[in-house]
Amino acid sequence: MTRKSGDASRSTIRDVAARAGVSASTVSRVLGGVYPVSAATRGSVMRAVRELDYVADARAKAIAGAGTPTLAFVLEDITGPSFAYMAHGVEREATRLGHLCLVCSTEGDVRHELEFVEMMRAQRAAAVILVGGTADTPAYRERTRRMADSLASAGSRLVLCGRPPLDPGAPVTVIEYDNEGGAHTLVAHVLARGHRRVLFLGGRADHTTALGRERGYLAAHRARGLDPDPALVLHGDFTRDAGHRLMRQALADGLEFSAVVAATDMVAAGALTALHEAGLKVPDDVSLAGYDDIPFARDLHPALTTVHVPYEELGRLAVRTALEHTPGAPDEHLLLGTHVVVRDSVGPGPGPGPVTA
Amino acid sequence: MTRKSGDASRSTIRDVAARAGVSASTVSRVLGGVYPVSAATRGSVMRAVRELDYVADARAKAIAGAGTPTLAFVLEDITGPSFAYMAHGVEREATRLGHLCLVCSTEGDVRHELEFVEMMRAQRAAAVILVGGTADTPAYRERTRRMADSLASAGSRLVLCGRPPLDPGAPVTVIEYDNEGGAHTLVAHVLARGHRRVLFLGGRADHTTALGRERGYLAAHRARGLDPDPALVLHGDFTRDAGHRLMRQALADGLEFSAVVAATDMVAAGALTALHEAGLKVPDDVSLAGYDDIPFARDLHPALTTVHVPYEELGRLAVRTALEHTPGAPDEHLLLGTHVVVRDSVGPGPGPGPVTA
DNA sequence: TCCGTCGTGGGAACCGGTTGCTACCGGCGT
DNA sequence: ACGCCGGTAGCAACCGGTTCCCACGACGGA
Numbered sequence: 104m105t106r107k108s109g110d111a112s113r114s115t116i117r118d119v120a121a122r123a124g125v126s127a128s129t130v131s132r133v134l135g136g137v138y139p140v141s142a143a144t145r146g147s148v149m150r151a152v153r154e155l156d157y158v159a160d161a162r163a164k165a166i167a168g169a170g171t172p173t174l175a176f177v178l179e180d181i182t183g184p185s186f187a188y189m190a191h192g193v194e195r196e197a198t199r200l201g202h203l204c205l206v207c208s209t210e211g212d213v214r215h216e217l218e219f220v221e222m223m224r225a226q227r228a229a230a231v232i233l234v235g236g237t238a239d240t241p242a243y244r245e246r247t248r249r250m251a252d253s254l255a256s257a258g259s260r261l262v263l264c265g266r267p268p269l270d271p272g273a274p275v276t277v278i279e280y281d282n283e284g285g286a287h288t289l290v291a292h293v294l295a296r297g298h299r300r301v302l303f304l305g306g307r308a309d310h311t312t313a314l315g316r317e318r319g320y321l322a323a324h325r326a327r328g329l330d331p332d333p334a335l336v337l338h339g340d341f342t343r344d345a346g347h348r349l350m351r352q353a354l355a356d357g358l359e360f361s362a363v364v365a366a367t368d369m370v371a372a373g374a375l376t377a378l379h380e381a382g383l384k385v386p387d388d389v390s391l392a393g394y395d396d397i398p399f400a401r402d403l404h405p406a407l408t409t410v411h412v413p414y415e416e417l418g419r420l421a422v423r424t425a426l427e428h429t430p431g432a433p434d435e436h437l438l439l440g441t442h443v444v445v446r447d448s449v450g451p452g453p454g455p456g457p458v459t460a
Numbered sequence: 461m462t463r464k465s466g467d468a469s470r471s472t473i474r475d476v477a478a479r480a481g482v483s484a485s486t487v488s489r490v491l492g493g494v495y496p497v498s499a500a501t502r503g504s505v506m507r508a509v510r511e512l513d514y515v516a517d518a519r520a521k522a523i524a525g526a527g528t529p530t531l532a533f534v535l536e537d538i539t540g541p542s543f544a545y546m547a548h549g550v551e552r553e554a555t556r557l558g559h560l561c562l563v564c565s566t567e568g569d570v571r572h573e574l575e576f577v578e579m580m581r582a583q584r585a586a587a588v589i590l591v592g593g594t595a596d597t598p599a600y601r602e603r604t605r606r607m608a609d610s611l612a613s614a615g616s617r618l619v620l621c622g623r624p625p626l627d628p629g630a631p632v633t634v635i636e637y638d639n640e641g642g643a644h645t646l647v648a649h650v651l652a653r654g655h656r657r658v659l660f661l662g663g664r665a666d667h668t669t670a671l672g673r674e675r676g677y678l679a680a681h682r683a684r685g686l687d688p689d690p691a692l693v694l695h696g697d698f699t700r701d702a703g704h705r706l707m708r709q710a711l712a713d714g715l716e717f718s719a720v721v722a723a724t725d726m727v728a729a730g731a732l733t734a735l736h737e738a739g740l741k742v743p744d745d746v747s748l749a750g751y752d753d754i755p756f757a758r759d760l761h762p763a764l765t766t767v768h769v770p771y772e773e774l775g776r777l778a779v780r781t782a783l784e785h786t787p788g789a790p791d792e793h794l795l796l797g798t799h800v801v802v803r804d805s806v807g808p809g810p811g812p813g814p815v816t817a
Numbered sequence: 818t819c820c821g822t823c824g825t826g827g828g829a830a831c832c833g834g835t836t837g838c839t840a841c842c843g844g845c846g847t
Numbered sequence: 848a849c850g851c852c853g854g855t856a857g858c859a860a861c862c863g864g865t866t867c868c869c870a871c872g873a874c875g876g877a
Contacts (some may be wrong), residue, residue: 113614124855156610161582162519163833182548191539194565205562208551225518253513257470372759398700402729403762483827595853
């Protein structure tokens, strides 16, 4: 009989006070918990609260100085597995630290990004986390620098998570992982197995994540004194469909290669089925490797060798580092390591001379 | 030289007013946009705004009646592909409709769910969307009913998205999709190919999504006058690892079956590699089907036949329906259809007599 | 020239909370 | 019996906005 009445108007602290026969301040104090209140008063207040099903308005609390802090993260598309893992890490750590979590998808549109950051600043978010690579142009650096400054001047903090750092001095926390290093190690492994012509299925040509991995690909070659054929690096985006399309195209074009390294496991997945469709066996006819180590990589056939990225950890660190940052302290820049996980998709390279795949 | 000074204290509307030499109300009005203000006044206000890099506090606006509405969604784990797609739909539609989006992961803990809903009520969220199946116990119905009521009495609205409906009369919007029907059609297809002993790799035994699919499995059998062996339905959870483990176990136990239907594509993926590891060929030795049609399903080898669920649409509808709901109107209950997409993973069944897989 | 009106801007109340300061109460010591 | 003190509760100011209502100045028409 606790009558949660259908009064469509939420009740205020004054309603509770009136019903309990005390003042609003007393209600506030009972609910606050620390201030000494007699048991009788507390009882009647609590009863009124229960009867009215009252919850204090979080926005009002926030404005008055109490209130749950909020943290925002902005990403391109939650649907990409690596984004999802970062988001998960962010969300977990945020709630562990007692923060609420606002999320926005930009769908890759820079204007949305700007709008969102502005909204988050209006929300007085404790930190705004920008997730995922992007085109690292002067325009990017300037725009982002401006965001960082205005966030900082509002007492908030910008975090770049898996995104290129700004010029020194920008009030920004950067958490990256080693795209180039991971790709270098991975490609070195492929090269060590005897492959000489390895196709690289990259991402968008200006995207930092893609670029980092591409640099690793190149570096691994050069470290062996090899000079990769420019025709062997292709660009698409980080989707399964792009991988599929690029691979078909490469095959149709008669490109010669004995192994393919995809910039992403998703891309690798698409490439793998294109290979299968062409009647090629992996790794017997051609080897394949990915990047990200999403859970599915194990279930591709053959199981995909790839490089593991601690995405969830990345997200967790992003929020922890951002929230621990004290205004005066130096800006942090973390670079997380990656490691390649060898599975079954890369086999030995061809014997003497390259093979026509 | 626009001096975005490092003054760590965000400026208030009064600061802007002072700098522009007008009153706070005037600033509010020029920022509001509608009220007539002379060009000169507007100019100086805007300049002050720019110089101070001022953004109005969204919480204060909200409390005063203006302000961006917010919408919250609560799910178990953003990392599951189907959750991610629903989340994406929710987020897109929410921002399209000018709402901010709060997200919480419960990690499957009911207490978290309660806490979150309470927080969202405090945030005065326009709607709270609970995403994903759960155990449909009397406790669930009562608890959720209570949430619905208290949300409703606060002028907000509870939405159940892919989650079992409550008893009639609860102020709730329900958007479901047809788990049972999809599974029925899928299993009917498997049966039609001549399979008679089909293993079902289900989810948690009390989970509504899992249960719905299991009912479909059963119903498809009965519709053919078949009586499935109870030993053929196994329970785990909706992860790749569960699928892998269950499949190994089934194989180790010497269960007889010629096809396996997994409650989820993730489960199917794990099962597939277990099958491969055991040296079994799909679909030659055993057929396999999944549920969800995640993008990866196409890249499994063989490509997985599965049932497509319009997850993103589900999320979009959830927010649209919730936000369009007017307090007096009847509660809506939508049931979205699914369809099976036939690919390569289920082949013809065995000849006379079951095969030992 | 005088008055009505329109265009503008300011004052103050209000949104729903929190909290510093003050006042009242009863109980205790001497 | 009186004064002091500690424990409680209320008043009012404040957080950062919005908006109702009113006043003031300039302008045009009679």
